[in-house]
Amino acid sequence: MNILDYTAVELSAAIKKGEVTVVEATEAVLAQIEQKEAELNCYVTLDKEGALAQANDIQKKIDAGELTGPLAGVPVAIKDNMCTEGMLTTCSSKILGNFIPTYTSEAVINLQKAGAVILGKTNMDEFAMGSTTETSAFGATKNPWNTEHVPGGSSGGSAAAVAADECFYALGSDTGGSIRQPASYCGVVGMKPTYGTVSRYGLIAYGSSLDQIGPLAKDVTDCATILETIASHDFKDSTSVERDTDFTKALVDDVKGMKIGIPRSYFGDGLDADVKEKILAAAKVLEEKGAIVEEFDLDLVEYAIPTYYTIADAEASSNLERFDGVKYGFRAEDCDELHQMYKRSRSQGFGPEVKRRIMLGSFVLSSGYYDAYYLKALKVKALIKKSFDEAFAKYDMILGPCAPTTAPKLGASLSDPMKMYLGDIYTISVNLAGLPGISVPCGVDKNGLPIGLQLIGDCFNEKKLIQAAYSYEQARGKFSLSAKEGK
Amino acid sequence: MAKQYETVIGLEVHVELATKTKIFCGCSTAFGGEPNSHTCPVCTGMPGSLPVLNKQVLEYAIAVGLATNCDITRNGKFDRKNYFYPDNPQNYQISQLYLPICRNGYVEIETEEGGKKKIGIHEIHMEEDAGKLIHDEWEDATLVDYNRSGVPLIEIVSEPDMRSADEVIAYLDKLRLLIQYLGASDCKLQEGSMRADVNLSVREVGASEFGTRTEMKNLNSFKAIARAIEGEKARQIDLLESGEKVIQETRRWDDTKETSYAMRSKEDAQDYRYFPDPDLVPIVVSEEMIEKIREKQPEFRSEKMARYKEEFDIPDYDIDIITNTKRMADLFEETVALGAQPKKVSNWLMGETMRLLKEQSMDPEDIRFSPAHLAALIAMVDKKEINSSVAKTVFEKMFSEDIDPVKYVDEKGLKTVNDEGALRKTIEEVVANNPQAVEDYHNGKEKAIGALVGQTMKAMKGKADPAMVNQILKEIL
Structure with missing residues (x-):
């Protein structure tokens, strides 16, 4: 069997049985990167030597029985907005182009403790602002299914790397769909857990009240296993919560009696016909397996986008103030005085989408507009949460698409930011309400591009989502780019 | 206007x-x-x-x-x-x-x-x-x-x-x-x-x-x-x-x-x-x-002032100064709790302590000596182990370095000499060597005795009890 065909959990099991060594697995994935990277551009930073050194070390620990976890020895890619001590962490921005953190983010530490081999840092939209990975200062990532298309974003590098076997799994972050949408576009599983499940310590903030780290994986089993590994109650993050994290217990093929609601408004204008057909077919599969599926009306869907961009941009405008050329990162040259240095460093260091959001966010927080925009958005956010609460009083989960279309062509979105923002319609309300959501591949469109089925649960109900997604996956059968290519 | x-x-x-x-x-x-x-x-x-x-x-x-x-x-x-x-x-x-x-x-x-x-x-x-x-x-x-x-x-x-x-x-x-x-x-x-x-x-x-x-x-x-x-x-x-x-x-x-x-x-x-x-x-x-914090609230100044008036026999003026900083009030109360007489503790704080603080432009917060050492110093004076001028010297040392006064007096040999025989002998020598002063005294110059006490203290290296010196002097004269 080709090493790259293993899922993360299968690989770790094979390593423990002595069928594969950690070094062999790392070398295999590095060879794949070597072959694919020039075309795809999944990574900002690749640490070949470091990965092989870790592989050797981890193999010894596995042999000594010190590392026994289900992800021990498996190579992973990390989105470039999570701090890694001693390794470049850029947020795909020129302003952090030379930034080497002095500490490691909590989620990555949890992976290291579990015996992960860190391969490097994946490309993303600059500061996670974007839905295509095209706003990266280091070039766009291409969709491995069709390199004329985007991989989605902002965790596009992570999703594409998993799809193209340039890693066995990856971490992404999701502020408005940044894990689920690229997972959908790249035909992999992606999950955003309930806000507070994974520590944000070391995650370079975009919209602090919405950001969550989560897995991008080859299948639901890997996804649940990774989430179980990275979730922790961290005293360094006030918004981190103490909760159950035994997600793998939910890997059960059974949906009998589960109540699934389909919001009518998710299937209206703007939804691609192929996407609609495949999503409804997936719902049918769950229904045939014993789930109770019905349509219902979810209120306030149309307000999610303006609410999201008001809150996320407001927080971002403040979060990104620290990038000023004083302490770390890019500093403009030949400045005569402080304010000139601030202005030039930020003007030259940030890309256009980041500047657009900083300006939007600064505007909605400015005196005289705070009540009309920011405060109002917070009120709508609370109403959106309430509308989900009402839905979850009736249903175990909500089923719908992840995105209105499959991956657009490169260059098609940047020219029309409004259209790009509207593409977030199905994912962002999940962040506003702090809910968990998972994207599972459910087929391809007429052009052969993957479609993602999104399941949304109530807070702390990840296990229901994992169980339903796992059951669907069992019925669907294998789905991957390499399977499609017949390798 | x-x-x-x-x-x-x-x-x-x-x-x-x-x-x-x-x-x-x-x-x-x-x-x-x-x-x-x-x-x-x-x-x-x-x-x-x-x-x-x-x-x-x-x-x-x-x-x-x-x-x-x-x-x-x-x-x-x-x-x-x-x-x-x-x-x-x-x-x-x-x-x-x-x-x-x-x-x-x-x-x-x-x-x-x-x-x-x-x-x-x-x-x-x-x-x-x-x-x-x-x-x-x-x-x-x-x-x-x-x-x-x-x-x-x-x-x-x-x-x-x-x-x-x-x-x-x-x-x-x-x-x-x-x-x-x-x-x-x-x-x-x-x-x-x-x-x-x-x-x-x-x-x-x-x-x-x-x-x-x-x-x-x-x-x-x-x-x-x-x-x-x-x-x-x-x-x-x-x-x-x-x-x-x-x-x-x-x-x-x-x-x-x-x-x-x-x-x-x-x-x-x-x-x-x-x-x-x-x-x-x-x-x-x-x-x-809130209740927990309320219970832990200390006795504030006005309450402390009222209590001092009731409990300690010290002037209102002293109470005002001592309670003006928490540090002083704590020092006072802790020293008194160790058995020192309130008025004497107050005297040390109001007198020498304030003088040295002012001289060295320090705040009461900066005081280094411990209540235990102040209590020990007062006890030594009470027991007439040292006289007041020695006590002041020891206190200055305490103020700057928080030395243990008992140890310090011991090491430096500053204890008052209470041996009456030795003292009498020294005084007799002083009287013999200062006929002019003796004559002045006998001629009604009461003050002349001061010079003789001074000479005696000098000869005793300051370690004599001045009251005792006075008494013996008068007997001899």
């Missing part, structure tokens, strides 16, 4: 809290230390770092709020105040605007006329201090030290209830005492652990509207505050008298030149774009927490 003016003053007082660690991270708040040695990713604003509230800060803020009769906010928040400056590593300060921890309080001050007056407290909020910029003349570069970044502060905002510099000083002194007694801060103006900005306006006596106010910064002592108030009052009246307007602005006081100059006007006031900090969870204060 010239118009009569009234001064209206409100204060913004920043107090550095005495926590061991910073407000949002575990770094030390200790003063000094190599630049940037008390820092971590959080207080240097590293990407991805997150603040976590130090609970002690909340407890101190609530304690100060209770002591100043404030309402305590049960569901509060922290807000970000956004502005770019290099001493502020995140380019926003975490503070409280919308829901400050304490509101609607007051403290009572005594006025010049001996009456009482309530000064309203608008609010108290918690916030983080900034780092320090150091200009390197040699390199022509500015360096940043983040050791102070994240040190916890409370800002106490008064109502515009004060009408004179005396009232301002009385109010500040009251706050200082309350906060020191709570142990929430050492409140040193000179060192910046207590900082006051003065908002001042003038209006004609009897006017119902307030005049336009200015805010005065950089006031480092009570004296500077008093001078700045007089200066600003005169400046504003001069403007009004000459038909000009007072401009709402922030001014900086230069105490050496006794003048102020404008820093920034309201027109170029920044928009701080305050909004709730999403990295910190709402502050929830339970009844139980």
